[in-house]
Amino acid sequence: MLGMGGVAVAGPSASSVNPAxxxxxxxxxxxxxxxxGALSAxxxxxWDPYSAGFDALSTLDQGSALGLYLLNPAASPDRVTVxxxxxxxxxxxxxxxxxxxxxxTSFDGGLELPVGGAVGPLRFGVRPYLTLHARFxxxxxxxxxxxxxxxxxxxxxxxxxxxxxALDVGAAxxxxxxxxxxxxxxxxxxxxxxxxxxxxxxxxxxxxQIQAEQDSSGNYTGNVLYSYSGxxxxxxxxNGTVGYGAQAALGVAATVPSEIGTVTLGASVRHLGVMIxxxxxxxxxxxxxxxxxxxxxxxxxxxxxxxxxxxxxxALAVPAANLGVPGMDLLLAADGTVxxxxxxxxxxxxxxxxxxxxxxxxxxxxxxLRLGVGAGVRTGPVGLDVALTSHRSPFTDHQAYGVAASLxxxx
Amino acid sequence: xxxxxxxxxxxxxxxxxxxxALLLAGCSRHTALxxxxxxxxxxDSASTQTTVPYTGGTTTIDLPPNSSQPTAxxxxxxxxxxxxxxxIRTIDGLALDFAVTITPDSDIDPGTAxxxxxxxxxxxxxxxxxxxxxxxxxxxxATLSTTVTGAFQLDAQxxxxxxxxxxxxxxxxxxxxxxxxxxxxQAQLDLTHLEVAVSLPPGWGLP
Numbered sequence: 001m002l003g004m005g006g007v008a009v010a011g012p013s014a015s016s017v018n019p020a021x022x023x024x025x026x027x028x029x030x031x032x033x034x035x036x037g038a039l040s041a042x043x044x045x046x047w048d049p050y051s052a053g054f055d056a057l058s059t060l061d062q063g064s065a066l067g068l069y070l071l072n073p074a075a076s077p078d079r080v081t082v083x084x085x086x087x088x089x090x091x092x093x094x095x096x097x098x099x100x101x102x103x104x105t106s107f108d109g110g111l112e113l114p115v116g117g118a119v120g121p122l123r124f125g126v127r128p129y130l131t132l133h134a135r136f137x138x139x140x141x142x143x144x145x146x147x148x149x150x151x152x153x154x155x156x157x158x159x160x161x162x163x164x165x166a167l168d169v170g171a172a173x174x175x176x177x178x179x180x181x182x183x184x185x186x187x188x189x190x191x192x193x194x195x196x197x198x199x200x201x202x203x204x205x206x207x208x209q210i211q212a213e214q215d216s217s218g219n220y221t222g223n224v225l226y227s228y229s230g231x232x233x234x235x236x237x238x239n240g241t242v243g244y245g246a247q248a249a250l251g252v253a254a255t256v257p258s259e260i261g262t263v264t265l266g267a268s269v270r271h272l273g274v275m276i277x278x279x280x281x282x283x284x285x286x287x288x289x290x291x292x293x294x295x296x297x298x299x300x301x302x303x304x305x306x307x308x309x310x311x312x313x314x315a316l317a318v319p320a321a322n323l324g325v326p327g328m329d330l331l332l333a334a335d336g337t338v339x340x341x342x343x344x345x346x347x348x349x350x351x352x353x354x355x356x357x358x359x360x361x362x363x364x365x366x367x368x369l370r371l372g373v374g375a376g377v378r379t380g381p382v383g384l385d386v387a388l389t390s391h392r393s394p395f396t397d398h399q400a401y402g403v404a405a406s407l408x409x410x411x
Numbered sequence: 412x413x414x415x416x417x418x419x420x421x422x423x424x425x426x427x428x429x430x431x432a433l434l435l436a437g438c439s440r441h442t443a444l445x446x447x448x449x450x451x452x453x454x455d456s457a458s459t460q461t462t463v464p465y466t467g468g469t470t471t472i473d474l475p476p477n478s479s480q481p482t483a484x485x486x487x488x489x490x491x492x493x494x495x496x497x498x499i500r501t502i503d504g505l506a507l508d509f510a511v512t513i514t515p516d517s518d519i520d521p522g523t524a525x526x527x528x529x530x531x532x533x534x535x536x537x538x539x540x541x542x543x544x545x546x547x548x549x550x551x552x553a554t555l556s557t558t559v560t561g562a563f564q565l566d567a568q569x570x571x572x573x574x575x576x577x578x579x580x581x582x583x584x585x586x587x588x589x590x591x592x593x594x595x596x597q598a599q600l601d602l603t604h605l606e607v608a609v610s611l612p613p614g615w616g617l618p
Contacts, residue, residue, distance in 0.1 A: 053440060078441055078442060080445070082446045086452035
């Protein structure tokens, strides 16, 4: 739900997180996050390498958060100073975002535009998607480069971007549970299968190293050397092919009534599956003197579940009668997600709803601190939600603020 | 050979720059780069601590003193300090800071310190054609140690000829101290600080 710090709220609108939520009463309908970030391609010039405003860091920040129109994307420093002295190498930055390169960091971004409907317990949908993943791993001595200096530093980066269209078929049903087990609550199970057409894929697996050269006696020669090597891959329409694959998601959820309100618990596993791409691979390597790229040819690449995630959710819905404020309902929610390939996220948020209006706030950790405030209105079967959110920009301590909007249908 | 699609190249370029993380930070039209080298740790003691003779009257003390012999301290090879070859041609600033402790046998009046920048192949760097900047130095009392400091700031606009040499990637640096001595003698020199910084303008390395 927009403006709640990224928390998933149990209900059909969050069935993409937990397929069992499709059967849980609550936030219904379909929510479509508008790709406001794409507007920056025409309103801002940091995307264009040939423009006076080009900024790779801003591009990366906005490009990994297309659901937001960033008001203050991270800006590159005004000056980078590379120092060479008795301690080896050092790097300092002036101006721009505070760079955060001494520690491992990652970012995950992307956008899904799901459209679908339900027939009884079955849900059908079409889900165009774009995903971005990156993991930056500095070497053990790299921290010193940004502090006292170091004789050498290295870093690895894994990055991949993928775009495609998924055809989803899911089912969610309440399971028969003796009323004494959940205190009169209900248990739900859901499953979703997806057939995926992969339209584009690009990935990079790279290592870079920089070193202050030392002679046989261990004395610095004054030379600074750097080198890089790695593999680049591209598939899908980028090389005239189409990838294909299948994914599955499983989930369970339970609603438990309490004196305060209804507690909803959920757990799910997502992104189980395989994608098969026909990719062109290129080996790149170089150093301060020269660089080269060599084609490794075309091959079939089978990727088994690269980003399997396990999610857990909890929510408490307090109706107006228990809240003591006529016409006002309260919702509290929290969730956690573990990416089995590395990384985790946690969010919590709240919503106050009064009639057709709602206000929301939340906070979370997902590649850095996330904050959000938002509001929504529903009229008939259509709803509009807007939010002001913030996240930590990749590779920096910069907190970027952005505007997001979503349309809801069929509550 | 398989052609790489522009989108893949763009991602690859971003990823590559991220793996060389400081380059990512530097990849914008408003980001300048400075490469700053403290040369003292890389010089042998013969280049930093020595005794040189001087004459009475107007006299000149060259730093480094053995100017006819190329040394690591005067041969600055930017290719070897990691500045990409293409970027060297865009260098637009050079700063040189030095500190030298001088102990002369006789009183030396206030004078000047002159910076010379010569091609890497030049054996005599203290020629008038290579003179680029000058600062003043204080009185040097006899038998006392006086630390002389100097800071030179050069830019491509005002020092075009010197920058042609700098932008070639390899060049030699020297500083000549010129003053009037009350009588001839020897001076103990101890070069305690020598730092060179070259600057590349915002947008360096971008097409």
